[in-house]
Amino acid sequence: MNKVLSLVFVQFLFFGLTVSAQTISPIIVECGKKCRGEFSIINNGLTPLAVTVEARSFSLDTLGHAINRSLDPGVDLRLEEGSARISPRGTHTFAYQLKCSAPPCSIALLSSMVVGHTAEGILVRIQLAHTVYACEKQKDCRKQVRAVAGLAVN
Amino acid sequence: MLRVCLCVLLLGVPASAQVLQLSAGRSTLLGGTGGEVTAFFPESTLSASAGFANGHFVFGASDTFKFHDLDITAGDRNFGYSFDGAGLGISTRGLFVQRDTQHTELGVFVGSTGIGYATPFMVTAKAQHVGAGFFLQRHFDNGLLLSSLAVIEGGKQTALQGLSYQGHLLHLAGSGGLLQNRKYFTGEADFQPLRSLFLAVTHNDYFLADHLTTNSLSAFAALGRVTLQASVLDGQYNTTKTTGASAGSSLRIGPITVRSNVYESNHRILLVHVVQERFRHWNFSEIVNEMHGQTSYAFGGGYHGNKISVNLDHSVLFFPVGGKGFQQTTSVQVSLRIHDTALNFQTNVDPTMHVTYTAYASSYVQGPLAGLVMNDHSHSTGGKFVIAGAVVDERGQPVEGAAIQLRGGAVVYSDSQGKFFARVKHDKPSALLVLLREFAAPGRWAVTACPVKAVPGTEVLIKLRREIAPRSQDERKNFAGRVLWY
Numbered sequence: 190m191n192k193v194l195s196l197v198f199v200q201f202l203f204f205g206l207t208v209s210a211q212t213i214s215p216i217i218v219e220c221g222k223k224c225r226g227e228f229s230i231i232n233n234g235l236t237p238l239a240v241t242v243e244a245r246s247f248s249l250d251t252l253g254h255a256i257n258r259s260l261d262p263g264v265d266l267r268l269e270e271g272s273a274r275i276s277p278r279g280t281h282t283f284a285y286q287l288k289c290s291a292p293p294c295s296i297a298l299l300s301s302m303v304v305g306h307t308a309e310g311i312l313v314r315i316q317l318a319h320t321v322y323a324c325e326k327q328k329d330c331r332k333q334v335r336a337v338a339g340l341a342v343n
Numbered sequence: 344m345l346r347v348c349l350c351v352l353l354l355g356v357p358a359s360a361q362v363l364q365l366s367a368g369r370s371t372l373l374g375g376t377g378g379e380v381t382a383f384f385p386e387s388t389l390s391a392s393a394g395f396a397n398g399h400f401v402f403g404a405s406d407t408f409k410f411h412d413l414d415i416t417a418g419d420r421n422f423g424y425s426f427d428g429a430g431l432g433i434s435t436r437g438l439f440v441q442r443d444t445q446h447t448e449l450g451v452f453v454g455s456t457g458i459g460y461a462t463p464f465m466v467t468a469k470a471q472h473v474g475a476g477f478f479l480q481r482h483f484d485n486g487l488l489l490s491s492l493a494v495i496e497g498g499k500q501t502a503l504q505g506l507s508y509q510g511h512l513l514h515l516a517g518s519g520g521l522l523q524n525r526k527y528f529t530g531e532a533d534f535q536p537l538r539s540l541f542l543a544v545t546h547n548d549y550f551l552a553d554h555l556t557t558n559s560l561s562a563f564a565a566l567g568r569v570t571l572q573a574s575v576l577d578g579q580y581n582t583t584k585t586t587g588a589s590a591g592s593s594l595r596i597g598p599i600t601v602r603s604n605v606y607e608s609n610h611r612i613l614l615v616h617v618v619q620e621r622f623r624h625w626n627f628s629e630i631v632n633e634m635h636g637q638t639s640y641a642f643g644g645g646y647h648g649n650k651i652s653v654n655l656d657h658s659v660l661f662f663p664v665g666g667k668g669f670q671q672t673t674s675v676q677v678s679l680r681i682h683d684t685a686l687n688f689q690t691n692v693d694p695t696m697h698v699t700y701t702a703y704a705s706s707y708v709q710g711p712l713a714g715l716v717m718n719d720h721s722h723s724t725g726g727k728f729v730i731a732g733a734v735v736d737e738r739g740q741p742v743e744g745a746a747i748q749l750r751g752g753a754v755v756y757s758d759s760q761g762k763f764f765a766r767v768k769h770d771k772p773s774a775l776l777v778l779l780r781e782f783a784a785p786g787r788w789a790v791t792a793c794p795v796k797a798v799p800g801t802e803v804l805i806k807l808r809r810e811i812a813p814r815s816q817d818e819r820k821n822f823a824g825r826v827l828w829y
Contacts, residue, residue, distance in 0.1 A: 227623065235362040235383050236709060237683065239744065239783040241758040271764045272756040273649075276683040277362070277707040281649050284623060301759065303744060303783040312785045 211238065213300060213317040219330040220323050222292055227284040228319035230300055232275040240302045241272040242283055247295050249338035255297065263291035268298075289323040293334050296321045361385060361709075368464035368703020372691050377401070377465035390418075392465040401460055403436075403467030414441040419468040421459060422452050424478040426490040426505045427518040428529050428547070433496060434459025434468040435476075450478040456496040463687070464703040472497035486510055490518070499523045512536060526550035539565045553581040568595045572604075585609060598622050611635070624648055630658070645676075652678040660692070670696060683707045726768035728799035732775075734761045737791065737808045744783030745807065749797070750774040756783060772796040777805060786810070 212231040220226065232238040244266050245257040260266060265288040275281045287296065298319040305313050324330035335341070367378035377394015387408035394401060405418030416439040423432030437454010457471030474496030481489045490505035505518030512535055519528035528548040535541050541563040549555040561574035573590040591604030598621050606613040614633040620626065627644040641658030654676040672692040679686040684706035691699050734745040734757040741761025748754045749765055750773040757763045767773060775797050777790050792806040 225623065235364075235707065239746070239756045239781075241743070241756050241763075243758045243760070269766065271758065271762075274754060274756075276680065277364075279680065279683075279685075301743075306785070310785075 211302060211304065211315065211317065213319055215319070217320045217322070217331065219327050220287070220321065221327045222289050222323060222325060223287070224321075224323060224327075225284070225286050226321060227282050228298065228300075229280050229282045230273075230275060230302075230317070231280045232277060234304070235277045237277060238275045238302050238304075239272065240275060240281065240300050242268060242270070243299045243301065244268065245297045245299060247297050249295075249335065249340060251339050253335075253338070253340050257297060257299075260296070261291070261294065264289055264294050264296060266296065287321060287323055292324045293330060293337075294321075294323040295334055296323070363708040364705065365708060366464040366703060366705040368462065368687075368701065370462060370699075370701035370703075372693070372699035372701050373460075373462050375401075375460060375462060375465060377462075377467075379465050390466070392419075392467050394465045394467075396460045396465075396467070401465075401467040401469070403460075403465075405466075412442055412444075414443075415439070416441075419459075419466060420452075421461065421466075422450070422456075422476050422494070424450065424480075424492055426480065426488075426492070426503075427507060427516040427531065429503055429505070429518050429522060429527060431492065431494055431501050431522070433474070433476075433494070434461070435474065436468045436470045437474075446482045448478070448480040450476075452476045462701070462703070464705070503527070555580045569593070632659075650680050652676075672696075726766040728767050728770050729764055730767055730773055730797045730799050730803075731762070731764040732797065732803035732805060733757070734763065734805045734807060737806070742784055742788070742807055745788075745805070746778040746781035746783070747805070748776040748778050754778065754781065767799060770799050772798045775803065775805075777807075 210233050212233060214229050214231070218224075218226055218228075230238075230240055244260055246259065246261040246264060247255040247257045249255060267286045269284040273281045273283070283298070283300075285298070287294075298321065300317045300319070301314055302317075303312060303314050307313060322330040322334055324333055362383040364381040364383070365378070366381075369376040373396075375394055375396040377392060377396070379390060379392040381388060381390040387406060390403075390405050390407075392401075392403040403419040405416055405420055407414065407416045409415070417437075419434070419436050420439045421432060422435045422439065424430055425432075433456050435452050435454055435456050437452055439450070439452040439454075441451075442449045453475045455470035455472060456474035457469040459468045460466070474494065476494040476496070477492070479489075479491045483489070486509045488505075488507045488509070490503075490507075492501060492503045494501040501520075501522055503518055503520040503522060505516070507516035508514070514533040515531070517528075517530045519526075521527070526548075527550065529546070531543070531545045533541065533543045543559075543561050545557075545559045547555075547557045555578070557576065557578040559574060559576045562572065564571045570593045572592070574588065576587045578585045585608065587606070587608035589604060589606045591602065593600055593602035595601075600617075600619045600621070602617045602619070604615045606615070612634070616631045616633075617628060618630075619628045624646055625644065626647070628642065630641040632639045632641070639659040641656070643654065643656035643658075645654035646652065655673070656675075657671065657673045660670060660672050674690050674692065676689045677687070684704060686704045688702045689700065691701075693699055730749060732747070734742045734747070736742050741757070741759065743757055743759045743761065745757040745761075745763070746754055747757070747763055749767070753765055753767075755763045755765045773796060775793060775795065777793055779788055779790070782788060787810040788807045789810055790805070791808050792804070794803050794805075797803045
């Protein structure tokens with residue numbers, strides 16, 4: 190019985206703070222002028238997670254940094270869902286259809302989620318991006334977009 | 344009696360935990376019935392399992408926590424490591440220490456080893472022998488990987504060493520040593536001169552009761568929608584030599600993939616043709632096998648969604664026991680997610696043609712200190728019509744993270760522009776409800792204006808007012824508690 194009590198005591202001894210990461214997959218996709226796609230958010234935490242998805246067009250500067258803006262007029266994006274509640278250790282898949290009338294189109298689907306607060310009560314929100322490159326042809330679409338921005342392929 | 348007391352005490356501790364995971368199930372395939380409670384504390388995880396396996400009461404418990412840079416587990420745990428195709432997995436009861444850094448992975452255990460019973464709903468171990476083990480893996484910047492595994496348990500010794508190199512085009516790996524008192528050696532070389540071409544050579548030596556040697560040479564090429572593969576294998580056990588070869592190709596057009604493979608071994612030829620159709624939610628497969636002039640068919644299909652996954656497979660299997668020969672079998676797998684609870688059911692047919700099943704459920708329960716807790720609500724699963732709107736504060740600024748419930752239970756959240764939308768199946772007005780307690784946005788809010796109903800195709804505007812401080816004594820107490828544990 191002493192062993193049991195020792196185990197319970199050790200349990201309380203190592204009380205602290207939990208940190209858990211969220212995951213998005215895939216990060217980058219390439220497609221033609223019309224495409225259907227999906228991405229998944231995995232809630233690796235132990236509490237439910239509210240996720241909102243926003244779409245942005247973006248361009249790359251010479252350093253490879255993305256400059257986000259509202260969706261370009263030539264982009265017709267249909268998101269099946271704009272938000273979701275993901276259960277603990279659960280996965281949610283967001284589906285979309287994209288039509289790009291003036292390729293190439295570079296779109297970032299930004300998933301925002303509140304993952305907690307700091308000890309001072311400051312809200313901690315993270316944003317994970319699913320990036321879609323749409324061109325006339327799927328092959329080497331990202332390479333083309335990066336080349337236009339004067340960047341190397343990788 | 345001690346075991347019962349241990350159960351009661353360990354299950355008593357999780358009652359105050361942040362989050363509990365409860366699992367329970369029954370499996371006629373694995374021969375067990377039982378359950379597991381896992382309590383997630385901020386920096387430790389306490390787990391207790393109990394049940395019956397093959398007619399005997401079994402029990403297991405473990406406590407995993409961090410101590411400086413070390414992950415320590417006291418109790419039952421599987422000690423399993425492998426590299427270059429060799430490895431060992433044993434059930435242990437004792438103390439397990441693991442340390443992972445950018446370049447090094449280290450695992451050490453001392454305690455007892457024995458028969459383990461691991462299912463998705465119960466993990467137990469039975470101590471039989473005294474044992475100890477050690478695993479070290481070190482990555483070097485030049486692409487070298489050094490691995491070492493040493494285990495002593497129940498009079499069996501394992502001492503494996505491995506070295507591999509990962510270059511731009513070339514991967515080389517070799518390992519050898521003692522694997523549970525048996526000598527062992529394996530070597531592998533992979534060469535990828537082009538992005539679309541892959542070549543591999545392997546050699547294995549196992550010193551079992553007699554010497555077993557296997558060699559293989561394989562090639563794979565991807566040419567756009569077409570893939571080609573071929574391999575030759577030979578093996579020798581004692582004086583018996585076996586050779587084999589396979590070749591195949593596949594063609595992918597949109598969601599449809601057609602694949603044909605031919606396998607030849609000891610002058611016997613097997614042809615396998617597979618057609619697969621993959622859509623966003625649905626997938627189907629049809630398989631035709633031809634061997635000795637006999638043709639057999641198999642097919643399967645499934646649906647995969649956020650809430651439910653179903654798979655059905657029908658095939659013809661050969662049952663050697665009882666002279667049953669080829670028999671048609673069907674297996675079903677269903678996974679269902681209801682709020683925070685996952686339900687799983689799977690049937691299998693064993694070689695004696697008995698239908699066995701595994702069924703289990705797993706759920707999460709949020710404790711009083713769990714922090715951001717949202718109630719259970721289902722979510723819209725799509726539709727033809729759209730209900731959209733915006734949420735703003737008293738100054739007209741967008742409010743992000745506001746939770747809005749539509750008639751039927753669907754809950755949506757506003758984005759950084761304060762906008763939200765939900766797809767509905769019917770072109771009918773839907774009642775709106777603002778769920779103030781479900782907000783992902785910080786602070787306290789009050790609704791100043793909200794339409795009673797929303798009509799698909801029109802945009803609704805919801806106005807909120809932010810309240811600065813909690814009003815009542817109870818609210819202040821709860822508020823302080825939540826901030827502390829966020």
